[in-house]
Amino acid sequence: MAVRYRDRYLIDNDGPLPPELLNDLDLAYEVAARVNRMVPCEGCGTCCHQSRILVLEEEMEAISAELSMPVQRFMEEHLRRKGDDWFFSVTGPCAFLGEDRRCRIHDVKPRICRDAPFLNTQFIGAVLYLLRNQRQGLVLPLLGTFLMDDSPCSLKAAAMVSEEIALLLQRDEDDQGGPGKVCRSPGAA
Numbered sequence: 001m002a003v004r005y006r007d008r009y010l011i012d013n014d015g016p017l018p019p020e021l022l023n024d025l026d027l028a029y030e031v032a033a034r035v036n037r038m039v040p041c042e043g044c045g046t047c048c049h050q051s052r053i054l055v056l057e058e059e060m061e062a063i064s065a066e067l068s069m070p071v072q073r074f075m076e077e078h079l080r081r082k083g084d085d086w087f088f089s090v091t092g093p094c095a096f097l098g099e100d101r102r103c104r105i106h107d108v109k110p111r112i113c114r115d116a117p118f119l120n121t122q123f124i125g126a127v128l129y130l131l132r133n134q135r136q137g138l139v140l141p142l143l144g145t146f147l148m149d150d151s152p153c154s155l156k157a158a159a160m161v162s163e164e165i166a167l168l169l170q171r172d173e174d175d176q177g178g179p180g181k182v183c184r185s186p187g188a189a
């Protein structure tokens, strides 16, 4: 079962997220946000080829208006449903990716796209996995599909992520007087 974290990230978990997992997710989110700020986009277009582009219900009206079509038609033509969530239906390049590699719905694109490339479920999940290993002294490389076909931003992120995790773990330990125990969700920045 998938549980929402910060309203838009889908985390596989049976039941509500326990405090220790929420604490680690907050740390992983913070690492992802720092990497997101530090790594510039080089416009390769790769992140618009992912299969799980989440579209929130509150975002549908603006996108349909931009496309000059009723919301119902937009949903039928462009979205697929999984459980309570809606995703763009295409699995290759996004239908709104222009030939110039620019987004044709830039002003109204989903929040998940505005948060690209690293504030997404896949990357936060990967950082969570690395962070939990690193807390035990095992420093693992960033590998997997979130590397987005070796896109330039992914390679830069891979080079910095373990150091960013180390900084956050150290700060968390300093804050708590030991390994992280306190849950800062919800609403932690």
Ligand code: SF4
Residues within 6 Å of the ligand: 040, 041, 042, 043, 044, 045, 046, 047, 048, 116, 117, 148, 151, 152, 153, 154
């Ligand atoms: S994959 Fe990275 S470099 Fe390429 S368009 Fe997306 S954010 Fe930019």
Ligand code: SF4
Residues within 6 Å of the ligand: 047, 048, 049, 053, 094, 095, 096, 097, 098, 102, 103, 104, 105, 106, 109, 110, 113
């Ligand atoms: S909506 Fe725009 S930014 Fe988002 S995946 Fe499609 S083309 Fe890329």
